[in-house]
Amino acid sequence: MAKHETPLLDQLESGPWPSFVSDIKQEAEARAKNEKGLDYQIPVDVCEDLLGVLELSFKHGRTHWKHGGVVGVFGYGGGVIGRYCDQPEMFPGVAHFHTLRVNQPGGKFYTSKYLRQLCDIWDLRGSGLTNMHGSTGDIILLGTTTPQLEEIFFELSHNMNQDLGGSGSNLRTPSDCVGEARCEWSCYDTQALCYDLTQEYQDELHRPAFPYKFKFKFDGCPNGCVASIARADISFIGTWKDDIPVDQEAVAAYVGGELPPNGGAHAGRDWGPFDIRKEVIDLCPTNCMQYADGKLAINCKECTRCMHCIAVMPRALRIGNDRGLSMLVGAKAPILDGAQMSTMLVPFVKVEEPYDEIKEVIENIWDWWMEEGKNRERLGELMKRQGFQRLLEACNLKPDPRMVQEPRTNPYIFWKEDEVPGGFKRDINEFRKHHLR
Amino acid sequence: MAKHETPLLDQLESGPWPSFVSDIKQEAEARAKNEKGLDYQIPVDVCEDLLGVLELSFKHGRTHWKHGGVVGVFGYGGGVIGRYCDQPEMFPGVAHFHTLRVNQPGGKFYTSKYLRQLCDIWDLRGSGLTNMHGSTGDIILLGTTTPQLEEIFFELSHNMNQDLGGSGSNLRTPSDCVGEARCEWSCYDTQALCYDLTQEYQDELHRPAFPYKFKFKFDGCPNGCVASIARADISFIGTWKDDIPVDQEAVAAYVGGELPPNGGAHAGRDWGPFDIRKEVIDLCPTNCMQYADGKLAINCKECTRCMHCIAVMPRALRIGNDRGLSMLVGAKAPILDGAQMSTMLVPFVKVEEPYDEIKEVIENIWDWWMEEGKNRERLGELMKRQGFQRLLEACNLKPDPRMVQEPRTNPYIFWKEDEVPGGFKRDINEFRKHHLR
Amino acid sequence: MAFISSGYNPDKPMENRITDIGPRKYDEFYPPVIKKNKGTWLYHEILQPGVLVHVAESGDEVYTVRVGGIRLMSVSLIREVCDIADKHCDGYMRFTTRNNIEFMVDSKEKVQPLIDDLESRKFAAGSYKFPVGGTGAGVTNIVHTQGWIHCHTPATDASGPVKATMDVLFDDFKDMRLPAQMRVSLACCLNMCGAVHCSDIAILGYHRKPPLMDHEYLDKMCEIPLAISACPTAALRPGKVELEDGTKVKSIIVNEPRCMFCGNCYTMCPSMPLADDVGDGIVIMAGGKVSNRISAPKFSKVVVAFFPNEAPRWPQTTDCIKKMIEVWSADANKYERLGEWAERIGWERFFEKCELEFTHHLIDDFRDPAYFTWRQTTQFKF
Amino acid sequence: MAFISSGYNPDKPMENRITDIGPRKYDEFYPPVIKKNKGTWLYHEILQPGVLVHVAESGDEVYTVRVGGIRLMSVSLIREVCDIADKHCDGYMRFTTRNNIEFMVDSKEKVQPLIDDLESRKFAAGSYKFPVGGTGAGVTNIVHTQGWIHCHTPATDASGPVKATMDVLFDDFKDMRLPAQMRVSLACCLNMCGAVHCSDIAILGYHRKPPLMDHEYLDKMCEIPLAISACPTAALRPGKVELEDGTKVKSIIVNEPRCMFCGNCYTMCPSMPLADDVGDGIVIMAGGKVSNRISAPKFSKVVVAFFPNEAPRWPQTTDCIKKMIEVWSADANKYERLGEWAERIGWERFFEKCELEFTHHLIDDFRDPAYFTWRQTTQFKF
């Protein structure tokens, strides 16, 4: 019989969608039963107390967690989020309820062996509750006590060859879309680049040296399946330079209705027979496609690689072969000045090991940001405050109209003294000879 | 033989476009000859000296005019722009060179009688040079001396029943498009409304009581031939509520090529036969038009009255009959914060004498602006500083999605205390009972 | 309990310490068919909701069965996932960027048994453990954050509203009848850990009362200058406050009309909490997107300024979301995301069709860029 | 000369003074055919460049012949306009909102004689006085401002560059071969009295050197606080300055890197002029529009950061304008304004096709809204 009455939470056990309440309850029972006979290193009733405190929040409409103090593992500035309950007497099992961020593998592929190992550690040393996964991408081990932090890290690093992820003012755990591993549209190997940069920048990831957090995300193509453009300080988004290969037979098959448009993504409704003109040609944002007497023609010079036509006819159209990625920078959540999406900085760069060109841009950005950024100022905010030109200078990049949606509408150009013949120094008396007061 | 050498200006006498240099020269000669034997009230060689000082500017690449002191006519705070030359010894004829702004008649229609009278006054008492017209709309009498200002005003008001226009921190001379007088698309009588409001607000026009300048402009329809949306603090732009009447025969005539598209505006090039689908249906921004078996159908509920189809087929399509105007507010030039266009405030109001509804909005706006506006702060800047909501409150207008292009993307809503149950006062001790420190 | 040492020695923390090793390498975890065909995939097809096939140049196929994941998962549930993977997928699986779980098999025969197994598993109280779906032009999992489960700044819960909403949208999780994909996201405060600012529909926790000042402790617990400088609207200033017992303390004074309840001060200083039972609630945003397909990515727009926290099932919130999806589904063109639809018909029509009231709260009045959201054209619909 | 009194008595300014009478009433000046048919016009047609006919319900017609106006006009020229109006139009005429002159007649026969008369009139040096044109899909008159003729803040002249540009564009003033109307405007400083910020092509005078401080006189001639507060970028602060003769005076110090040369300080204070022979010049803007036709009104964008003041004919400026118009004319669709074209093909293409260099100056870095002009999508053209 449950430790706390949870009449409100109980109502979340009904309905078809998996109930996190049912799951926490089953974990609570498992711990109570303790069939494996574990010597749980944190309170056995941690799950009951979590349900209890959550029920209280449902009743109050307010959280019952306090600010986390500085807890962590020796030598790292991140990877742990401290958390304390504001009703420790009522809920001793969650009085301390810190989380660890475990750096997920690329593409979030797993073996059961790996996950079982992780579960065993967490079962013994934590709440047995996780997030698969956190919004940044980490595996979140949700809730343990301070003494267990080092133990868990030790077991992870020694027994699982696994490190923690990031938190605090450092590089956050990079994450990627499934990419080439299982997607035909990936313009580069997202997992390879994500892994290489994660390893290259371990120090930046574990030891806060930045003004604020900094995030990398890797999308294999403009579809943005890891939403990098919305939430990464640097968004690495795959693209290509050359033409879209067209398989005219397959086009005919789509037109003939033999192939399902958009890989069957719209099969749930009868949208009528596929109309290539209405569904592809007319929706192309650049109007660079033509369909005449059974042939599809694309003026690829004018294509902006939005992916629509490819998505609608995946068997007829493919991404080009001269592939690389665009680097867009500065995305962030609304605090303080309103949300920002990433802005185009490097329209195209080849993705070739050891990725020196890419790393040079990253490091130039960091140098500038660490030099100029205020405490808790994200890259995007610094770009706004000092202007895009400063970023270009820091990266030694040439201005390119592809970096802007449109040129400025105000003429308020800050000319530099060395750009103006004769500079800024002038002689008033000389001037007054020609212009009396 | 000319008083000053003007080798640079002389080069502007060639070429087909009317040469202002040739014109000033002819005026200079006329004054020198003085066939009518006038006793010119300002220096006879004013035009020579103007050419001289302009030539000097062409040479220096700098203006030779100084700030105008406060000159004007008794009891008015506007209508005159003072101006002094910074080389009075070299160019005594333009040492004082003030301009008067004469409030142009609506639609800028004139009789030769009126203009000749004006010329006679200005010939005798001024430089004989004008601007037909100034950017705001006034007739500009360009250049005279201080003693002549009252004389000119006296003659204008007594002999021509004509008043000055505005300058300074007051209502500026309103101006309008030709409208109903000669345009089939005018949704209200621009001249009538412009005249009525100009008369109603004479005091505001002549006696500065505002934080800064304030402009009215009247466009009969969304084509905006007086550019009100770009340069008026209140833009009055005609529109209609009901359907676009369609004359199917005329449509057929356009399709058949009997009528020139766009009233012949494109006759200078062979654009090929008129293609109603390409030129009208597909260009309609709302896609609310259909052309099937010789009939044109418009789903007017979805029409945003952009005027395109009407412009292309003026004999087939006309503006609707339930007419009125939209009031958009806050346009201004870039100083200080970047240019602004007018923002939709009143989507639709009927235009019926005595225009009380319109005047109420105007006066509510002025009350708010005079109350809250800083010195030299335009209405548009105040709207930005205090927020559109304050303007709505000042005008007792209900919020309407037609006022915005899109809802806010940031959640930073300034809730007022009375909107939130229980208000803002809370008891920390009560709170701490539930949330220990 | 007896403390069980991992081998870590607190007195010699550096003793054979292993650091900076990063994550495990991705390819350790690739199923064989993935490892073999990586980078050579030709095309994919969605065979039914939740079931994808990808075909490689080699002719190999990988069948993916996607199931809805509750991202707040117990080790018991994860072990059950492992059991399934062992049974059907040679022990491999992956998680998606929206916290769904994907089981992959290398031949068609293996698909149906896998599905049957997954669909058969339910929690004691009856909800599915592994519902198959979440693909194509349907609703997929809601990305969300911590809420009352673990964070100190939320204005609403995360897992609760998500469960309530997914129950209401469940049919569309298992279907692909919508005009385009529908991405719903939740963030429990405007730190927006869910990055919900570019979602088709976003559920956002928001406070509506200024910080409640714990003057007696503030100076002891916080760095006053840090907290003050954290305020984006300069609503805070230092000041002396007299407590009930008459003692004067250094503290912070809030200029309440300047506060827009972002909570950034509380992040810096625990002695100024914002949380309030009636003050807190949910903001509904809509019309955002991330993909560059057809149109550029878009921010979500605020379409409902406030719904109260109606635990446990947030009915007003879920009704509103359901309504928007139904109206969009009925009115939009094929391939048209919610935001593309709203822009095509005009936001005035959006509010009319969705029967939402346009209140003054929805007009942007935050900083200069607000101007660009106002309407500077005569084009509008009656 | 002997002072001729109008009747005004300086000692009794209020003596039978007439004020607040406003302008003359518009309908005093309507030609009969306008007065009769006002509000009942059915349609119009452009018969040839510069010649319009409007047909009323009554069947009446009014033929309008539009001629290019130099808005800087002498009384002699105005009188000549009156002579023409008397001869052909019963003494009526009007001016357009772009400073052209329109002669109206009520029957077709009267058109050709009027045109012949107009086209026959030339200035001594050979330029036309009344060129017929400026209608439809062509170039019409350039709205402009004072420049060196009468203002104290210009960074370029007005009448000069306008004459030079109209000479270059003259053929298109007399033709209607362009994809749409082409509206060129000029403002001699960024007060933008021409309101050029929404023009297809804008010629803008701009300074590039910070104010030249006349310290010795500044405090005597200006209100230091007023001048300082006029600066939008807070580049000014009060300070003491030592003159050559060693005396210390109160004055203003300019933080030069913060100055963007708007001249607003000079408007407030004559002791800080910006004008400079090499510093001043022209900014070219393009892609704006005012009408709501098809697309909403648009601001013009800066496409060339600077051209020097090359009096008397500003060749770099006129070449650039000519080039943009030719490229647009060759590339754009029928009815497509320059800005609509640039947005359709993308600004990267605009710069490529117009052979203009994209320099760092063209990237917005003024205030928060700059962000919205940057590119937040992967969509671009190589």
Ligand code: SRM
């Ligand atoms: C755990 C996680 C939410 C989740 O449930 O998944 C999370 C949780 C917190 N975030 Fe976050 N953020 C998480 C992903 C994000 C994301 C999404 C992303 O990374 O893709 C964002 C938006 C993108 C961005 O970075 O802008 C995000 C934007 C923030 C912000 C606002 C930062 C900003 O510059 O706008 C804060 C506020 C702060 O840093 O003080 C914040 C702060 C926090 C804190 C540390 C609360 C605080 O103020 O100290 C939260 C701790 C909650 C807890 O007790 O567990 N979190 N946070 C996510 C990290 C899990 C992981 O490592 O995988």
Ligand code: SRM
């Ligand atoms: C004469 C005229 C230009 C012309 O050649 O046509 C003119 C001339 C001046 N304008 Fe203007 N403005 C003139 C129409 C405009 C317009 C266009 C319009 O009204 O449609 C604008 C842009 C629209 C607007 O109001 O924003 C305009 C925006 C300015 C500004 C910027 C105001 C702002 O808030 O952005 C200033 C600066 C100021 O007020 O100190 C200004 C200031 C001036 C001053 C008074 C110079 C000064 O700083 O004191 C100029 C006097 C020049 C002279 O010596 O004759 N003038 N001014 C126009 C008035 C003629 C008339 O009455 O018909």
Ligand code: SRM
């Ligand atoms: C598995 C996953 C990647 C991963 O690394 O985990 C994925 C996988 C695929 N995405 Fe995605 N997308 C995934 C998250 C996303 C996201 C990110 C998000 O939602 O947070 C986006 C951006 C959302 C947005 O725009 O707001 C995304 C936007 C797309 C699009 C663009 C759709 C559009 O109309 O804009 C496509 C193209 C399409 O659907 O045809 C796409 C297409 C695909 C394809 C068809 C790619 C392929 O050929 O394999 C994959 C199956 C689609 C499907 O599920 O119907 N994927 N996809 C993610 C599954 C999430 C889930 O569990 O539901």
Ligand code: SRM
């Ligand atoms: C005479 C004048 C009004 C006045 O009160 O003086 C006028 C008169 C007409 N305009 Fe205009 N417009 C006049 C200035 C304008 C302006 C203002 C400006 O340029 O400063 C605009 C806005 C310009 C802009 O958008 O940047 C303007 C945008 C239009 C449009 C929209 C064209 C477009 O493609 O966006 C139309 C519709 C059309 O051309 O078919 C139009 C149509 C017309 C019509 C056809 C209306 C009618 O049925 O009579 C008139 C003859 C057009 C022609 O000249 O080809 N008028 N028209 C102005 C002549 C100025 C000149 O001398 O050239």
Ligand code: SF4
């Ligand atoms: S972002 Fe592109 S490459 Fe990556 S999974 Fe999505 S569609 Fe595939």
Ligand code: SF4
């Ligand atoms: S990818 Fe997009 S822009 Fe390119 S052709 Fe296809 S639809 Fe057009």
Ligand code: SF4
């Ligand atoms: S604005 Fe409209 S009504 Fe006025 S002249 Fe232009 S087209 Fe005619």
Ligand code: SF4
């Ligand atoms: S006026 Fe514009 S929106 Fe309306 S039907 Fe015509 S083209 Fe379409």
Ligand code: SF4
């Ligand atoms: S969104 Fe806010 S409340 Fe939710 S987890 Fe992130 S910081 Fe905490």
Ligand code: SF4
């Ligand atoms: S909640 Fe935000 S706006 Fe309000 S005082 Fe705190 S920091 Fe300032």
Ligand code: SF4
């Ligand atoms: S634009 Fe500037 S310089 Fe030109 S007239 Fe107006 S204020 Fe004077």
Ligand code: SF4
């Ligand atoms: S020119 Fe403008 S920016 Fe420069 S100091 Fe003067 S007011 Fe400030």
